[in-house]
Amino acid sequence: MIALSNLSVVFGRGTPLEKTALAGLDLTIEAGSFVTVIGSNGAGKSTLLGVLAGDVIPSSGRVTIGGRDVTRVATAERAKLVARVFQDPLAGSCGALTIEENLALAAARGARRGLGLALSGRRRETFRERVAGLRLGLENRMEDRMDLLSGGQRQALSLVMATLAGSEVLLLDEHTAALDPGMAEFIMGLTQSLVDRHRLTTLMVTHSMRQALDHGTRTVMLHEGKVILDVAGEGRRSLGVEDLIAMFRKARGQALDDDALLVS
Numbered sequence: 001m002i003a004l005s006n007l008s009v010v011f012g013r014g015t016p017l018e019k020t021a022l023a024g025l026d027l028t029i030e031a032g033s034f035v036t037v038i039g040s041n042g043a044g045k046s047t048l049l050g051v052l053a054g055d056v057i058p059s060s061g062r063v064t065i066g067g068r069d070v071t072r073v074a075t076a077e078r079a080k081l082v083a084r085v086f087q088d089p090l091a092g093s094c095g096a097l098t099i100e101e102n103l104a105l106a107a108a109r110g111a112r113r114g115l116g117l118a119l120s121g122r123r124r125e126t127f128r129e130r131v132a133g134l135r136l137g138l139e140n141r142m143e144d145r146m147d148l149l150s151g152g153q154r155q156a157l158s159l160v161m162a163t164l165a166g167s168e169v170l171l172l173d174e175h176t177a178a179l180d181p182g183m184a185e186f187i188m189g190l191t192q193s194l195v196d197r198h199r200l201t202t203l204m205v206t207h208s209m210r211q212a213l214d215h216g217t218r219t220v221m222l223h224e225g226k227v228i229l230d231v232a233g234e235g236r237r238s239l240g241v242e243d244l245i246a247m248f249r250k251a252r253g254q255a256l257d258d259d260a261l262l263v264s
């Protein structure tokens, strides 16, 4: 289970650029659940993922994952617990290394004494099998440099890499936003099957209301660093994109302008 209590993040405190990104946010997420996270630009979505990954240290509040207080545990130290896939397909892997070297690094993530790039025949075969499961033909290109691949291929491999170190938590930060619609659909299908197979506790940030309702079992909406909407179960299943927009308007108490939130 993930528990975030009274979480605040203030950037640039005491400067003219001071910004409260999270403002006393409370959120509890059951182990194994898949939560979609929506909200307008600047609502605090990426900051929330950053806090879970350890990139952002909260100004106050507490973060526990699986009962362990990780509030001040550094990113590298919690890498075994949490994996993250970014919007930019180039962000999750190293272009100058081969596919299998990238996989080896991902598998060693968070290990005290990583196996690093040492690739035994058996590990090679395991990686090849995982990559073959994507059905993109990349298992025949294991020694190709990562920067020869398309954005979609890299994102598919980033997802596989996110599952190699045995993390319990998967953070997806608009991970299909930079892809064409066909590839985005493929990546979402892959995401769902990996989440199911590895029983990952998943948070997916998206600007697509459609995607937010079609995937996962719960949707939370952030606004000004707080959860302003939290829907699950039957109530969520009967919701459409229009309903979500109406709920957003009601919760926010003002008209929804031509915000990126409307992208569906």
Ligand SMILES: Nc1ncnc2c1ncn2[C@@H]1O[C@H](COP(=O)(O)OP(=O)(O)OP(=O)(O)O)[C@@H](O)[C@H]1O
Pocket: 011, 012, 019, 020, 021, 039, 040, 041, 042, 043, 044, 045, 046, 047, 048
């Ligand atoms: N490192 C930082 N330094 C200063 N301000 C920051 C930093 N990171 C985020 N912010 C600010 O905190 C607020 C929340 O940002 P965040 O990226 O979490 O929003 P978001 O909901 O992910 O937005 P978007 O949908 O545009 O990606 C924004 O006002 C942003 O400008």
